[in-house]
Every structure is written in structure tokens, then in C-alpha cells.
Amino acid sequence: MSDRNLLKLAFVGCGAIAHYHLNGIKEHVPEIKVTAAIDTAKENAELIAAETGAKVYSSLEEGLVDGDFDAVDLMLPHDLHESAAVQSFEAGKHLLLEKPIAHTLEACDRIFAAAQKTDTVFMVAENSQYWPEIVKAQEMIKMGMIGEVITARATYKMEFNDYWFKGKKPWRYDKSRTGGGIVVDGGAHWIRPLRMWMGEIDEVIGILGHPLVGMEGESMAKAIFRFESGKTASFEAMLAKTVIGPSIWFCITGTLGEIHIEGGLEGSIILYNTNNRQGRKIMEAQGYPQSFGPELKDFAQAVLEDKPLDAGPEKAYGELRTALALYRSAETGHWEKVWD
Numbered sequence: 001m002s003d004r005n006l007l008k009l010a011f012v013g014c015g016a017i018a019h020y021h022l023n024g025i026k027e028h029v030p031e032i033k034v035t036a037a038i039d040t041a042k043e044n045a046e047l048i049a050a051e052t053g054a055k056v057y058s059s060l061e062e063g064l065v066d067g068d069f070d071a072v073d074l075m076l077p078h079d080l081h082e083s084a085a086v087q088s089f090e091a092g093k094h095l096l097l098e099k100p101i102a103h104t105l106e107a108c109d110r111i112f113a114a115a116q117k118t119d120t121v122f123m124v125a126e127n128s129q130y131w132p133e134i135v136k137a138q139e140m141i142k143m144g145m146i147g148e149v150i151t152a153r154a155t156y157k158m159e160f161n162d163y164w165f166k167g168k169k170p171w172r173y174d175k176s177r178t179g180g181g182i183v184v185d186g187g188a189h190w191i192r193p194l195r196m197w198m199g200e201i202d203e204v205i206g207i208l209g210h211p212l213v214g215m216e217g218e219s220m221a222k223a224i225f226r227f228e229s230g231k232t233a234s235f236e237a238m239l240a241k242t243v244i245g246p247s248i249w250f251c252i253t254g255t256l257g258e259i260h261i262e263g264g265l266e267g268s269i270i271l272y273n274t275n276n277r278q279g280r281k282i283m284e285a286q287g288y289p290q291s292f293g294p295e296l297k298d299f300a301q302a303v304l305e306d307k308p309l310d311a312g313p314e315k316a317y318g319e320l321r322t323a324l325a326l327y328r329s330a331e332t333g334h335w336e337k338v339w340d
């Protein structure tokens, strides 16, 4: 493969999600080579380096001085997105930035201002845009397989696992670091699909809860979204130290039937209609982890082939603004606009 067809990528932040990105690259994106693994926790960078041959650095500054890469895959805690994104743009790097864009709208705006000063590719990594079951549901809706969409329900419930945090206080417990709680974080991946299927969200009403002791931001949310079309969907998110039974992650009801996406990282997609009252599996379950390969592929093709992104980075304002509107609604008890 010639260099023109090779994207040299630095991982900045080599924690939990970095391994999903790496698996996606290994399975789907031979044109990406991870050449730098950057993390303040050397052991995390070394795990990525062991699998890729990447050079290890303990800071982005160090990597930018010595490293050999054209693009940055930024996977840091939310409050660190802005400074690292701006540094990357100033160094002329292409940027794939994990969601949310940043922990405040002001920080997001500053990232976009820095992006505008370069001609490099900027993409926000919202992997549900590429989640095979979500994409299939979008195709089915477009094909009219459930008629006109009436409403939908998104349910994101996860069992908290201490193992993820190795005994240390996780940055996710600190609201000033995340910009909120579960809704700005994992909840985003349940909000994007609703927007893909039903259009832009206009306003939100909801409540928040705190079942996860020690987490400052919300670990539970229940909300109704009203779309610009006037249609509504319900949204529920929870992270709790308990045992959670199976639930349907997404249900889309139309005038001719219903689509279910089963819970679990490898849930199937099922169609219910008059011919399939017991439900028909539409494809073999592929699952959430299979979203990362196509996501990284989209980024690589945008850099190497000038291919337009599936969704521009500004699209990711929608998940963050929806979360912020929900936070305001929990305070006021009223419907709150997403885009005002």
C-alpha cells in the first residue's frame, strides 16, 4: 500500500473506548496504521502499542513534537477535549473526536472555531450513526416497511461494573468533567438513532435521578422528546449497581408494524407486522461493537479520498443540546427547547 493510501493515526487517550476503535480498525480499515499511542497512564498506551507497534508518548505535546502521524483519534475525558482538539488543529492534524464534542456548548464552539482555521478533516465519532441494527432500521423505515412512523422508544440501561474503574474515583462521577451524567455520555448513542429515524428534536421534558451513589451527575433520566414534525418519542437511561434483566433497547411503531432492536451489545432487529405477528428477525445480530469499524472507515475515506462524511461534526450538537435541554427541564418542570 503506498503512503498516499495510508492514514497514520495517533490514539490520544488509550482507555476503554480505544480498544473498540482498535478492533474496528483491525477488522475493517487496513488503510489506518496506529503509529502513536498517547496516554498519561503509560500502561494504557503500552497496551495499544503492544497490538499496533505504535510509539508510546505520555502527552499530546510530546507526540506532536516527535510522532509520525497525520490524524488524531481523540478519546479523552470530556473536559480535556477542547485543549487537545485545538492543539491538534493548530498542528495541522485531521481529527476524529469522540462524543460529546465537549462538556459545554462554549467549549464546542471554540473547537469549531479552531477547526475552521484549518482545511483538515473534522469528524465527531458518534458510532450509532454506523451501528448495523440502527442503519438497518433506517433503511426499513425509508422502504416503508412499518408505514409511517407514529412514535418510538429508546431505553438505555446498563449495569454498573466496578471493574471498569479499577478502584479509582472515575472521572465520570464528576459533573464538571463530563458536562452532566449518563445522558451526555452513553445516552447520546440512544438519542442519535431517534434523530436518524424521526428528524430533529424540537423540545424536551423530563426528570433526572441519581441511583448510582457517588456519581454527581444523573445516573437516571426519563424524558419525552417532541420532534419538529410534532411526533414524540420516549427516552430512558439508567446506570445502576443492580442486576438488569433483558429489555428492548429501541422500539419504533409505525402505521403498519413495529421494529424492535433487542437489548444487549449484540441484540437482533425484529420486524412485527400482520404477516409476522410473532416477529421476524431481519438479519443476524451484528451489534454495537460492529459500529466502530465503519465509523473509522468513514473517517479514513474522508481523509484519503475526500469522501463526504456520513454525518458532519455539527450534527453532534444535537445530542448534547438535547441532554442540556433535558437538564433544564428537570429544573423547571417545563418543556425546554433544544436549539434556542
Ligand SMILES: NC(=O)c1ccc[n+]([C@@H]2O[C@H](COP(=O)([O-])OP(=O)(O)OC[C@H]3O[C@@H](n4cnc5c(N)ncnc54)[C@H](O)[C@@H]3O)[C@@H](O)[C@H]2O)c1
Binding pocket: 012, 013, 014, 015, 016, 017, 018, 038, 039, 040, 041, 044, 058, 059, 060, 074, 075, 076, 077, 078, 080, 098, 099, 100, 125, 127, 185, 189
Ligand atoms: N462511542 C462509545 O460507545 C463510547 C464509549 C465509551 C466512551 N466514549 C467516549 O470516549 C472518550 C473516552 O472515554 P473512555 O470510556 O475511553 O474513558 P477512559 O477513562 O477509559 O479512558 C480515558 C483515557 O485517557 C487518559 N488520559 C486522561 N488524561 C489524559 C491526558 N491529559 N493526556 C493523555 N491521556 C489522558 C486516561 O489515562 C485513560 O487511559 C469520552 O469522550 C467518552 O464519552 C465513547
